Amino acid sequence: MQNLSSTTAATPVAFVNAIVKAYVKYGKSPVHALESAQIAPELLENPGARISAAQMERISDAAMQELDDEALGWFSRRLPWGSYGMLARASISAPKLGVALQRWCRHHGLLTDDISLQVQTTNDIATISITENRDLGAMREFCLVSVLRNLHGVACWLIDSRIPLQGARFPFAAPVHHPVYAVLFSGATTFEQAQAQIQMDARYLDLPLRRNEAALQQMLQHALPLTVLQYRRDRLLVQRVRLTLATHPGQTRSANDLAALLHVSPRTLHRQLKDEGASLQALKDEVRRQRAQDLLLRTDRPIKQVAQAAGFQNEKSFMRAFKDWTGQSPAEFRRAADAAPKSPGG
Known part of the structure; x- marks a missing residue:
C-alpha cells in the first residue's frame, strides 16, 4: 500500500x-x-x-x-458532485483568462449565495476577493483558503502557466499554523484584513487559454492536485523580469534582489528563465542598453549619471559594456546621433 x-x-x-x-x-x-x-x-x-x-x-x-458535497460542508446547501466541473466547462471557452475568471465568479454565485467572488483590476494588479454573505462558522478558514486555492489552481491550469501571487489576505487572526500559509500562497500573507483576497499581476488576465474540452475531461478525473501543483513555466516571467529591471534599476543589481521583488527564489528564477529560453544576464543587458541609449539620446546627462541610471555601479563598467553592445563608447554614440540628419517630423 x-x-x-x-x-x-x-x-x-x-x-x-x-x-x-x-x-x-x-x-x-x-x-x-x-x-x-x-x-x-x-x-x-x-x-x-x-x-x-x-x-x-x-x-x-x-x-x-x-x-456528495464538493464544498465539504462550507455552505448552507450542498454543492453536488460535478458542481465545480460545471464551472470549469462554463469558463473554458473564454478567449482569455480574465473572461474565464469573471465567468467562474459569476456562475459560482448560482451554486451558492453564502459567498460572492469578484475579480477587479486596479493599477496593474488583479485582485480576486471573497465577500462573506453569511457566518461561515467553524468552516470559515478552510472555506476561504480552499476557494482561493482552487481558483488560483484553475487559473494556472487554464493558461498552463505558473501565476505567482503578489499577496494573500484573510479576514481572521493568524491561526497557530500560520507559517504554513507561506507554502499555500506565494507572496506575503496578511491576516485581520477586510476580506479574503489574492493578488496577481493583471497581465496574466490577458493571456489566452491553452486548454480544450479533451484536456478538461482529463483534468476533472484528477482535479484536486490543481491546488498544490507548482507549474515550472511562467508565461509572463520574461516580461515581468524586463519590467522589474526597468522600473527598479537600483534594486535589481543581483539575482537575489530581483528574485525577492518577484517573490521567487534565485534558483527558481534562473530555472524558469531557462525554461522560457532566456537568461537573466541577457535580459539585464537588453534593459540596460535600452535605458542607456534612451538617456544618451534624449538627455544631456553626464555619462556617469547615465551609468548610474542604467543600473551600473561605476562609469568604467558601463563604458565597457556599452562598447560591447554597440561598438561605440557612450560619447561616440551620442555624437553620432547628434550628427545624424533629423527627419522632417523629428
Missing part, C-alpha cells in the same frame, strides 16, 4: 478537522475517509500536526463523494 504520508507534510490538521465537522453536519462517519488517507485519529488532537498533500487529496476526494 502506498505511503501517503511519505511526502512533505505541510497541510495543517485543522483542515482535516474541518472535514470531520462536515461529516458531523451530515450525520455520517469520517472513519473510512480517514483510513483511506492514512490519517490516525489521534493526529486530530494535535493542533500542530501536519499531513501531506497526497493525504489531503485522498481525504478530500473521499469526503466529497461520500457526502
